[in-house]
Amino acid sequence: MAAATPAGPSWADGASDHQVREEIRQLCADDHDYADGTVFNSICSEPFPLAREVFAEHFGANMGDHRIFPSLPRVTTLVTRMLGDLLGAPDAGGVPTSGATEANLLAVLAAVRDARGTGRPRVLLARNAHFSFEKILALLPVEPVWVDLDARFRADTAVFRAALATRPALAVLTSGTSECGAVDDIETLAPYAASVGVPLHVDGASGGFLVPFAREFGHPVSGTGFEIEGVESVSVDPHKYGGAPIPSGYLLVRDPARLEALRSPSHYRGAADHFGLLGTRPGAALLATYAVLRQQGRAGYRAAAREIFRLRSVTLDLLERAGLPVAFAPDLMVVGVSCPDPAAVQREMERRGLIVSVSRRFGFVRLVIQLHQTDAQLASLVDHLAEAVKETSA
Structure with missing residues (x-):
């Protein structure tokens, strides 16, 4: 049962530090801790310790004012170089x-501004696209062209290729879909997109820190980044598998000149032009992102990705021993579990204090593998899941 919201004194009177801290404690009493063995639905996790430290030290830094904080454009250059190298x-x-979400919006906005001709520019999307694109379609004057999925929940390659031939203003593929962790066939489709003059954007929010290492570990997934001809932009989220704090996302473009379509001049002499959607925003997040990228390096992220895939293997073995069928062979970090009544299973798991999710569109219990999990926690999860499936199937 959720904790009651404390009444406290009236807002007009203010409150002591002690009272405010106590109210915050009560407000957060039902929050879960990533490390406590209850969170199995989140692509985000606890930031790495150095990220927390740097964020706290620089929480007043404002990305909207480079004259007060000249460190931030310098750090932007360094972070862009490291993430670009990764991809x-x-x-x-x-x-x-x-x-x-913001990075994807900027990619579509750039395509809209670059489009020529009359009518609404068309954007080619597979039906595994993140729901951020549904928000984007409501905000920008574009016409979606939807492509169905194959049996592995990836964009149907043949249908997507045929749609590319109609030359939309932008095509979007995904590396690590939110619901299934699926990686579209970017290596096949991006070069074809380039051959017909269609810029291709990859939503790599979930896969950006995993796919660059996956094939080193024997996992045959498509590449994600600019090593593939035709990939013109990539979104990536360091606050997912990169260990950075929220909010930390990035839009990367192969040709820096493409960012000109996003330039918004400031009204003030000496103030920097903006290229993102937001104005005032926390520079602490960018500094913390630099800190973890610099600390981990490619070697650290390779080791983290190796551990993710090891934990995934542990989970698949546990599910097999428990007689729980998987809904698909996973590409990355999402494991789907088939059962007769996924919604009832989710409710029963939450009654037990465990957070899993259910794919509304595809109808399976969704488990997300993350670094905050341990072998023992995964074993406990599968035991509870088997019991929940049995109870809800009776």
Whole structure:
């Protein structure tokens, strides 16, 4: 049962530090801790310790004012270079964002502004696209062209290729879909998109820190980044598998000149032009992102990705031993579990204090593998899941 909201004194009178802290404690009493073995639905996790430290030290830094905080454009250059290197283009252009939702919006906005001709520009999307694109379609004057999925919940390659031939203003593929962790066939479709003059954007919010290492570990997924001809932009979320604090997203573009379509001049002499959607925004997040990228390096992220795939293997073995069928062979970090009544299973798991999710569109219990999980916690999860499936199937 959720804790009651404390009444406290009237807002007009204010409150002591002690009272405010106590009210905050009560408000957060039902929150889960990533490390407590109850969270199995989140692509985000606890920031790495150094990120927390740097964020706290610089919480007043404002990305909207580079004259007061000249560190931030310098750090932007460095973070762009590191993320670009991770994704195959150290010379890429980049815009720090609040997350991949904003980065995806900027990618579509750039395509709209670059489009020529009359009518609404068309954007080609597979039906596994993140729901951020539904928000984007409501905000921008574009016409969606939807492509169905194959049996692995990836964009149907043949249908998507045929739709590319109609030359939409932008095509979007996903590396690590939110619901299934699926990786579209970017290596096949991006070069074809380039051949017909269609810029291709990859939503790599979930896969950006995993796919660059997946094939080193024997996982045959498509590449994600600029090493593939035709990939013109990529969104990535360091606050997911990168260990950065929320909010930390990024839009990367192969050709920095493409960012000109996003330039918004300031009204003030000497103030920097904006390329993102937000104005005032926390520079602390960018500094903390730099801190963890610099601390971890490619070697650290390779080790983290290796651990994610190891934990995924542990989960699949536990499910098999428990007689719980998986809904699909996973590409990345999402494991789907088939059962007769997924919604009832989710409710029963929450009654037990465990957070899983259910894909509304595809109808399976969704487990997300993250670094905050341990082998023992995963074993307990599967035990509870097996019991919940049995109870809700009776």
